[in-house]
Amino acid sequence: MTAQRSGAGANDGSTHRPRVAVFRPDDDRLRDAVALLDSLGVKPVADSMLAVEPTGALPRDDAAFVVFTSKTGAELVAEEWTAGEETVCAIGEPTAAALREHGISVDVVPETFSSTGLVDALGDSVDGSRVEIARSDHGSDVLPEGLWDAGAYVHETVLYRLVRPDDAGESVRLAAEGDLDAALFTSSLTVEHFLAIADERGQREAAIEGLRAAVVGTIGEPTRETATDHGIDVDVVPHTADFEALTEAVLDRLEGE
Template sequence: MSKPVVAITRPKDRAKKACEIVEKLGGTPVLAPTLDLQPVNTDSLKELVARKDELDWIVFTSPTTIVSLNQFYPDFIPNLNCKLAVIGNKTGKLAEKNGLTVDLMPQDFTAEGLIEEFRKRGITGKVIGIPRTASARPILPQELEKLGNEIILAEAYKSLFPMDEKAIKELFEKIENGEIDAITFTSPLTVENFFEVSDDKEKLAKLLNDNLLTVSIGPITARVLDKYNIAHIYPDTYTVPDMMELLFKTWREENE
């Protein structure tokens, strides 16, 4: 059986592990980031740092938040004295690597999963810091505020349109030439930007549906694929390793 060629659209600084997993599972990765992440030191982040001692909870939704805080405020994380909630194993592991204890990580690695955990535990009347990207969905701060908490929302990094459009257009050519077997998407913006670069979205969607196995990391990203009428699968646990395991299992079943 030939090796599947797998397109990886996640940001370049997060793609190394995904490429390694593809190679380990017997495939060939093709990296074409459709999203770039840039740490930023905003006024809202400065306010969060200044109010550090007021925090009862802080929520890290991605590793990039931790990278940004360490870059601009290296004393912030080591001196945190509040409870920590995270979304996802990777974020949790990086937090622990930075000396923090994770107090809450939902089994469902989504904002909705975290909201449900806060709701079940009756967490109310607390000051909760949420440093993240400004383009993130508003549901997390909105719902935690509805529970009676004060939210300090801070922009810690920007989610940028891909800076290397050439790599994406080269990926389009490979898809059209039948050189790609599967494609992975790890966030709603990776899908949106992928189609934004295309001059013929309907043709691209047809190519994906007819020739590729499309894999989403989870249901939130899958909703955007639904918007473009792309057939897709996603794993029960919303992580990159689980996504890749499902991809290879499905691909092999379809190509035996």
């Protein structure tokens, strides 16, 4: 199984194009992911496992620190929320860029794009201060617990809910039939939704077996832990927590097989 990284033979049928499942929300992120995979000579299986439902809520305005954990959250509030004297924190450069594009200055972006990285970056500076976390309804406990342990008073505002699209599941069928070459899980929720569909179809065992024969990549340790806790073998976790790094790492592994 060899990925055609240069795209050679990708469209003429002369070379097998590995099927690579991608689970990003059905917006620019999924379209960009499909374009990237196609340009690298593999066959994208666009199977969005996440749909965004905005709540209409905005971050509270009495916190000393406001934390945005995703590009989605930043984009949802950027036109309606104005920063005051708060220290604005963003996990990841895409999140920071979305805020800056709307004129919101970002004060802290941790070197490690994760909840743990942000807690480490803030250190003792949050001791005794109110910290507002603005994110989805499926954020992990790592960030609030870490901030509480650092002495902060933590409040969370849910900016959007992440739900499973009704038409999701093509990748589950392919995995269960042994026709999936790789899977790119970008959050714990994508793993959970994949397995929920497999359960509903009575294909959980077959789907997990199909993933064992494929190359499975996850972004970040929390996603890896979720996958392994549910019996999915994870082959690749890139050092950089972004989709392009995940794609490159998974395709490197495919080329080596």
